[in-house]
Amino acid sequence: MILDIEKLTFSYDKKNYQFNEISFGIGKGEIFSILGRNGTGKSTLIKCILNVLVPDAGRISLAGRNVRDWKRQEMASVAAYVPQAKNIVFPFTVFDYVLMGRTPHIPSFSIPKESDVGVTEDCLKKLGISHLSDKPVSEISGGEHQMAAIARAVAQGPSLIIMDEPTSHLDMGNQQKVLRMTEKLAADGIAVLMTTHFPDHGFIVSDRVAIMEDGNLIAAGAPEEVITGENLRTAYGIDISVSYVPEAGRKVCIPVK
Amino acid sequence: MNEESSLNQYEALLKNVHGRFYRILLSFREREVLVRSLIYLSVPAILMFSMFVGRYQMDPAETLRITFLGLYDLIFAFLHWTGHAILPSVFTADFIPHSYEMRGGTVLFNIRFPRIVGAALVGAALSVAGASFQGLFKNPLVSPDILGVSSGAGFGAALAILFIGNSLAIQASAFIFGIAAVAATCLIGRIYKGSGTLVLVLAGIITGAFFSALLSLLKYMADPYDTLPAIIFWLMGSLGSISTGDLMLVAPAIATGSAVIYMLRWRINVMSLGEDEALSLGVDTKKTTIIMITCATLITASAVCISGIIGWIGLVIPHLGRMLTGPDFRTLIPVSAFLGASYLMLIDDLARTLTTTEIPIGVLTALIGAPFFAYLLSKKTVGWV
Numbered sequence: 001m002i003l004d005i006e007k008l009t010f011s012y013d014k015k016n017y018q019f020n021e022i023s024f025g026i027g028k029g030e031i032f033s034i035l036g037r038n039g040t041g042k043s044t045l046i047k048c049i050l051n052v053l054v055p056d057a058g059r060i061s062l063a064g065r066n067v068r069d070w071k072r073q074e075m076a077s078v079a080a081y082v083p084q085a086k087n088i089v090f091p092f093t094v095f096d097y098v099l100m101g102r103t104p105h106i107p108s109f110s111i112p113k114e115s116d117v118g119v120t121e122d123c124l125k126k127l128g129i130s131h132l133s134d135k136p137v138s139e140i141s142g143g144e145h146q147m148a149a150i151a152r153a154v155a156q157g158p159s160l161i162i163m164d165e166p167t168s169h170l171d172m173g174n175q176q177k178v179l180r181m182t183e184k185l186a187a188d189g190i191a192v193l194m195t196t197h198f199p200d201h202g203f204i205v206s207d208r209v210a211i212m213e214d215g216n217l218i219a220a221g222a223p224e225e226v227i228t229g230e231n232l233r234t235a236y237g238i239d240i241s242v243s244y245v246p247e248a249g250r251k252v253c254i255p256v257k
Numbered sequence: 258m259n260e261e262s263s264l265n266q267y268e269a270l271l272k273n274v275h276g277r278f279y280r281i282l283l284s285f286r287e288r289e290v291l292v293r294s295l296i297y298l299s300v301p302a303i304l305m306f307s308m309f310v311g312r313y314q315m316d317p318a319e320t321l322r323i324t325f326l327g328l329y330d331l332i333f334a335f336l337h338w339t340g341h342a343i344l345p346s347v348f349t350a351d352f353i354p355h356s357y358e359m360r361g362g363t364v365l366f367n368i369r370f371p372r373i374v375g376a377a378l379v380g381a382a383l384s385v386a387g388a389s390f391q392g393l394f395k396n397p398l399v400s401p402d403i404l405g406v407s408s409g410a411g412f413g414a415a416l417a418i419l420f421i422g423n424s425l426a427i428q429a430s431a432f433i434f435g436i437a438a439v440a441a442t443c444l445i446g447r448i449y450k451g452s453g454t455l456v457l458v459l460a461g462i463i464t465g466a467f468f469s470a471l472l473s474l475l476k477y478m479a480d481p482y483d484t485l486p487a488i489i490f491w492l493m494g495s496l497g498s499i500s501t502g503d504l505m506l507v508a509p510a511i512a513t514g515s516a517v518i519y520m521l522r523w524r525i526n527v528m529s530l531g532e533d534e535a536l537s538l539g540v541d542t543k544k545t546t547i548i549m550i551t552c553a554t555l556i557t558a559s560a561v562c563i564s565g566i567i568g569w570i571g572l573v574i575p576h577l578g579r580m581l582t583g584p585d586f587r588t589l590i591p592v593s594a595f596l597g598a599s600y601l602m603l604i605d606d607l608a609r610t611l612t613t614t615e616i617p618i619g620v621l622t623a624l625i626g627a628p629f630f631a632y633l634l635s636k637k638t639v640g641w642v
């Protein structure tokens with residue numbers, strides 16, 4: 001287990017619980033997706049795992065050690081975070097942006113070395129964005145930006161990458177590109193935890209899926225078992241048909257009128 | 258034209274070898290290095306040029322001669338001072354400087370030189386502080402006084418002008434109240450835990466307003482024929498009264514603060530992505546924020562206490578730096594320092610020579626800086642704004 005969460009409880013005000021005693025674990029090279037409606041606490045959960053927010057109770061173990069006990073710089077070379085797409089104030093080049101992923105390996109009062117530049121070049125190549133290297137991040141498309149953000153996470157050299165809605169704001173083509181990339185990362189042994197608003201993505205890439213609703217995980221396990229019409233109705237409050245489409249070779253989720 | 262055609266040949270060659278992408282990459286990299294070297298070289302060039310400029314007309318050749326003799330004296334004096342321990346007796350013989358006896362030597366070394374170095378120091382300090390605050394607050398429109406340091410210093414100076422009057426007290430008071438204002442801002446910011454730098458900006462506005470009000474009160478109380486003009490002149494900024502002693506007092510603080518910020522330049526890049534991302538990249542954001550605010554405040558307060566309030570530099574220079582060499586703080590911090598030094602030396606040359614009476618430097622920086630900035634924004638030759 002690279003990430004192990006036991007009975008995690010969190011509230012902003014000690015009264016209204018964002019989530020209550022939730023538990024799950026992610027193994028090496030596993031893709032774990034979390035579904036759930038807006039505001040159920042998916043992003044809060046991510047912030048707890050990243051040790052930005054402190055949970056009320058429970059324990060989060062990263063590579064066997066409580067995240068509260070990790071030194072931040074050490075932890076950043078084990079767990080990486082791909083934030084939701086957003087504007088970056090200063091238009092760094094894509095290269096420099098990805099190079100920032102090397103920060104956990106650079107002492108506070110120092111700057112990147114040749115070896116960091118080498119790793120960055122490899123990451124750009126791996127994500128297929130070497131040609132963007134000198135472009136300002138403000139001038140690339142949403143899909144390219146997401147690839148740069150993932151490249152930055154890979155540059156950290158992590159065992160776990162946490163992605164907060166990596167496919168939101170992307171067109172269908174770019175969504176698939178990002179999903180393919182997560183598969184590729186998992187094949188390299190990197191565990192991926194992602195939140196998503198598309199149940200279909202659970203079928204496309206995930207090894208396991210969990211649905212978060214009203215502060216609990218109402219289901220967790222293999223996509224086939226978790227992504228059912230009944231569970232999706234509980235999660236989103238609408239009727240959703242989950243049926244097999246031969247042309248796609250998988251099940252798809254379609255809202256029913 | 259000639260240069261352009263040889264460049265075209267070069268480009269055609271590269272096209273065959275590396276292809277389009279590498280050509281752009283290469284020319285971009287080269288131009289950036291060239292621009293950066295020019296910026297660094299501008300400081301000694303403008304420093305030399307500024308030595309010739311001023312009310313007291315001096316022959317350039319004579320100025321050069323005096324300057325070099327002065328430098329020689331300085332080195333010799335230093336050797337003499339340290340020589341007792343490490344050098345043979347030749348160097349420890351009685352030392353008589355000869356540059357001071359030359360005509361113009363006094364003007365050059367006691368008045369002009371401290372003033373020029375002061376201009377460079379203050380310009381560099383304000384620009385470095387501005388650049389680092391822009392990174393910390395993730396906003397290119399931030400200037401060094403965002404946390405209230407100028408308002409505090411202004412009040413402190415006015416207080417000393419009213420009640421004590423000597424220049425050392427004015428400097429000390431300006432420095433102390435500048436720091437105190439930022440400390441107050443940080444305390445107010447801490448009341449709202451966990452909301453990061455936005456609350457600090459708000460707290461800075463609060464402190465700034467408070468000290469501005471206190472300053473107005475002091476102005477109202479001041480003697481309109483004596484202390485009031487003194488306060489107003491201080492607030493408009495001047496480099497005219499900077500002495501070698503002043504420089505000795507503030508230079509170590511400015512150098513130390515700038516050095517720490519320079520060392521943190523990679524961390525500032527990461528901080529400018531926002532707090533959550535910086536945390537996830539392993540940066541101790543709280544500690545880094547404290548170090549950056551402390552250093553930027555130290556250098557701003559040190560600069561303001563010898564020069565008075567000089568606006569615009571801390572905002573415009575980092576912008577100019579970004580337009581010329583890009584947003585990477587690894588280069589932006591040193592580029593801002595050198596650009597700021599050159600810019601303020603030039604502005605001060607103008608302040609000394611444009612009219613028979615000196616123009617307050619804070620007025621000139623805005624009068625020239627504002628249209629210049631508007632021109633830069635409209636030109637937008639580089640993609641960074």
